[in-house]
Amino acid sequence: MTSSKLTQIVTFELNNVIFGIDVFEIDKILKKENLIDLPRKEITYLIAMIKIESEIISVVSLRKRFSIPIADLKKEKIIVIRHLDNLIGLLVDNVKKLIEFEEYEKISTKTCHGLPSELFTGKINAQNMDIFIIDVFKLLEYSGKLTFKFTKKKVKKPRKKKK
Numbered sequence: 001m002t003s004s005k006l007t008q009i010v011t012f013e014l015n016n017v018i019f020g021i022d023v024f025e026i027d028k029i030l031k032k033e034n035l036i037d038l039p040r041k042e043i044t045y046l047i048a049m050i051k052i053e054s055e056i057i058s059v060v061s062l063r064k065r066f067s068i069p070i071a072d073l074k075k076e077k078i079i080v081i082r083h084l085d086n087l088i089g090l091l092v093d094n095v096k097k098l099i100e101f102e103e104y105e106k107i108s109t110k111t112c113h114g115l116p117s118e119l120f121t122g123k124i125n126a127q128n129m130d131i132f133i134i135d136v137f138k139l140l141e142y143s144g145k146l147t148f149k150f151t152k153k154k155v156k157k158p159r160k161k162k163k
Helices: 136-141
Strands: 002-014 017-022 026-031 035-037 046-052 055-061 077-083 086-092 094-104 120-126 129-134
Touching: 002 077, 002 086, 002 129, 026 046, 046 086, 077 094, 077 136, 094 120
Parallel strands: 017 129, 055 086
Antiparallel strands: 002 017, 002 094, 026 077, 035 046, 046 055, 077 086, 120 129
16 A cells, blocks of 8 residues: 555546546536537547637547447536646546545556556545546556456355255
């Protein structure tokens, strides 16, 4: 375990896995509405633009960025972060809640769900769920292809009693 100060993250769902982003990296959270489609999609995960007050920002689909099939979801939200003096929207399946914690575990493997572990600050376990904390700045600056791999938890079947 790695000790740290009290940290707050906003959790969100992506393909039934819970991720978190440090609350201080988030500018606002919006409903998915009033998106301006892009005429050319040279960057496949850059899906749209959205006007917020007087600023137009890019919206990145994390499903597309992680090579997860697109789904028609009703609770999609846009998490707006500030990166290098620009606002960027991250489209996620659903925003869950705010969680506070003091300690997190470093991810010791090379990948986490098929994604490079360098994209994560670490992970915590809250309410019997693993929550993977994303370093959004490293994610946005990562230039390689990302492919999410979903791993299902094995459910132990009850053993039959021998007679």
